[in-house]
Amino acid sequence: MPARLLAISDPNPSQARPAERDDMTLIGVARSLSRDQAVFAEGAAADFVYKVMSGAVRTFRLLADGRRQITGFFLPGDVFGIEARATHAATAEAICESVLVSARRASLGADGEALGQLSRCVLRELHRTRDHLLTLGRRSAVERLASFLIDLADRGRAADRLALPMSRQDIADYLGLTIETVSRTLTQMQASGLVRVDGRQVQLVRRAALADLCE
Amino acid sequence: MPARLLAISDPNPSQARPAERDDMTLIGVARSLSRDQAVFAEGAAADFVYKVMSGAVRTFRLLADGRRQITGFFLPGDVFGIEARATHAATAEAICESVLVSARRASLGADGEALGQLSRCVLRELHRTRDHLLTLGRRSAVERLASFLIDLADRGRAADRLALPMSRQDIADYLGLTIETVSRTLTQMQASGLVRVDGRQVQLVRRAALADLCE
DNA sequence: CGTTAGCTTGAGGTGCATCAAGGGACGTGG
């Protein structure tokens, strides 16, 4: 795979996106990944941080018996791979064809401004992760899916329409459900007029009602 | 309440504790709290960060119908209250009589070293929160309690004995269970010889077996 | 066309929630 040097702050300069997502500039090497290809494995040295330029990435942890918990989905503009320890606590994989930029973590610590950007990224992810905690700890299947869809729509460029990059199994492992429950709940939400689902295309028909489900 | 200025790095200098917990020095005002007293409320301005000197603190979020998710327990040496946004996303309350030190968040951002300490704190909490995600998403009630007890024992000063500062209801809201399930599961774990429980005193009898439950 | 991957749907089971009751520790007041 040919690698080239890049200094990129915004992967989609022509499109309107939530400003917060693009506040970090990574100077590093671009890397293309095919579907399901690993970026790093749990336990590997955490020397690099990554920014998604295109595509999508999942991070997850496995229990010994194969149960999987996806801890995050990362879309263009998102940074991932920053760890508290020297090694990665989760595995990261491309969900579909994706392009990343990787930067040495050490090269960020030196610069004060980069450090500030980095800690803003981390704080934002902590915020998201706590939201996710509430979802996994206290919400029902419908509520989980509602908050998931709204979150994803907010991160995408259309507020009421989204193309899921991930499979039903990915969604299940993110929301702490089974693939069957995800599927059933989506059709049930469609039946009650909340959303329209066509494969991985989802339209949020009654966005306010969905938001109410998240309280 | 009389407040005095403090510069404290280690709340328990005479005791052996995990080194990681005491790497942040806060210069600020000491504050004593009685049981169930709020430190800050969800939505309040997040101008201060706090360090627990003695006692224990819980942070939590509520859904509209009263369901509660505790996002973290903070013990002596722990720092809490750092937010991605200008306001707190959770409420913080003292679990028992406690003493905190509070410091202006702005006073930390200025200093490069303090910033480094701060981001280390945040990274550590992100790490913990992701562990918690795996627990809430994919573990059974026994597994949840096992990982909870082991985590708490690791943070305390004895590896196989601990005094829970929080109620069964707090534990339930932390682990995404009901108080009845927590109670039942503890007695069942005692029956199978994993732990010995006497009110809020817990002894980890077969620590290795408990750890196996967490995989 | 057969095969596979991804998704949906159905039937039945179960882990945990819900509802309900009781017990022990502690305080308060007579």
Add this chain to the structure above:
DNA sequence: CCACGTCCCTTGATGCACCTCAAGCTAACG
């Protein structure tokens, strides 16, 4: 001293949301 609460926890009986197991459906692709 006992009677009475309240708080916290435990235990039991029952129900249900979601899981498990199983089958079928569609689209893509050799």
